[in-house]
Amino acid sequence: MLVILKPNQYSTYMKYARVSTDGWNRLISSPAVITNKDDAPLVIWGHMKDVVEIDPVYNKARCTAENIDKMYALQIDVDNGMKIDDFVRDYHRYAFQLYTSYSYGYKEGDRYRVIFPLADPIRTEWLVAPVKQVLHDMFDCVDTSAFDRGHWQILPTVRSKDAPYRYIQHEGERLSFARENFAKIAEEYREDSHWKREIAEADRDPRSNHDGALRWVQKIFDSTAEGSRTRTVYAKLMWLRDTVGASYNEVLTLRAPAGFDDEMSKMIERLYV
Numbered sequence: 001m002l003v004i005l006k007p008n009q010y011s012t013y014m015k016y017a018r019v020s021t022d023g024w025n026r027l028i029s030s031p032a033v034i035t036n037k038d039d040a041p042l043v044i045w046g047h048m049k050d051v052v053e054i055d056p057v058y059n060k061a062r063c064t065a066e067n068i069d070k071m072y073a074l075q076i077d078v079d080n081g082m083k084i085d086d087f088v089r090d091y092h093r094y095a096f097q098l099y100t101s102y103s104y105g106y107k108e109g110d111r112y113r114v115i116f117p118l119a120d121p122i123r124t125e126w127l128v129a130p131v132k133q134v135l136h137d138m139f140d141c142v143d144t145s146a147f148d149r150g151h152w153q154i155l156p157t158v159r160s161k162d163a164p165y166r167y168i169q170h171e172g173e174r175l176s177f178a179r180e181n182f183a184k185i186a187e188e189y190r191e192d193s194h195w196k197r198e199i200a201e202a203d204r205d206p207r208s209n210h211d212g213a214l215r216w217v218q219k220i221f222d223s224t225a226e227g228s229r230t231r232t233v234y235a236k237l238m239w240l241r242d243t244v245g246a247s248y249n250e251v252l253t254l255r256a257p258a259g260f261d262d263e264m265s266k267m268i269e270r271l272y273v
Contacts, residue, residue, distance in 0.1 A: 001072070004047050006152055009012055009038040010225045013060040014067070017043070022114035028099050028167050031156035037102050042152035045115060046124075065150025070121040074135070074175060075103070075146070075153045080109035082141040087114070088168060094175050098168040105164030105181040112166075113153055118178035124149030126182040128189040134182075192219070213244045218252065224257040233257065233264050241271055 005017040009026065021029075052067040054060065059095045061067050078087065084098065094116055101111040132147040145151065158165050217236045224232045233256070240246040256264035 002047070002066070003043045004048060005072060006042040006044075008041060012063050013055040013058040014044075014048075014063045015060050016048075024097075025169075027096060028156050028169065031158050031165060031167075033101070033159070033161055033163075034157050035159060037154070037159070039159070040102065040154045040157045042154050044068060044071065044150070044152060045075060045117075046071035047121070059257055063122070065148065068124045070123045071118070071149070072121050074116040075151055076114050076116075076139055077112075077146055077153065078114065078141050079103075079111045080107065082110070084110045084112055084166065084168070086139070087112075088170065092170070093172055094170075095172040096168075096170050098170065100164070100166045102154060102157055102159060104166070106159075115153070116175040119174040122177065122182065126186040128186045130185050130189055131182050134185075167264045174177075206237050210250060211247055212243060214246065214250060214254065221254060222255050226257075226259070229257045229260045230263065233260065234267055237264075237267055237271055 001019060002016045003019050004014050006014045020067075032040075047069050048061055048067050052061040053064060055062040060202040062227070079101070082090070083185055084100075087098070097115040098112055101113055104111045127147055127149045132144045135147045136142070136144045139146070156165075156167065217240060220232065220236060237251065251268055254264075
């Protein structure tokens, strides 16, 4: 299969490389000896976008997360966290390739890399903070940075022929996620981020962005729980009047939280009339 290859730690470009099953089996069972870790090649088990930003020096795809489209595997790094045998026990249900890191045996604790082939690819645009938290809840032995869309992983490598090394090729089912849920979470997150930017702009120059402020307040009203309706609605109406400078007619366009129409109408009348 094709993987995205970064020739070394400081490479500014990336390219496709073909890895056969036999080639991978040889690599993981007999890792390359590279005396300087920075010279080791890195990979992302994924696919680039159809149109990518080009590195002007090498005329190849620039090494940036923005050029990554989707991932066929989940790649995680465990550094001085869960022991290898404990990891295998806890995740024995899934198929994975595990190999120890360059620093294994030279630093405290088990240090290793794991590749989980996915039943379906994950689009990198879904890897927003809430989705990464879902993944972290499943793999709490790693940092959430392991779920970045541009997370490079060093190929199986050791610093010398006698360096300690361990690998496990574990059979099981392919890791699968509710991809439609990831897409929905990502869309809602981007929408929420958009409104937060709108409101930040309104705070900087409140009288220049009424539409953004009103849309953001509407989003809050739509999700306000019953027990906090009075406090939330009054506070946001006050903010619209005093900080944003929204007019009486503009505020009347807002939908009240469910079951709160009469109360909100009275608040508006009290504040504006």
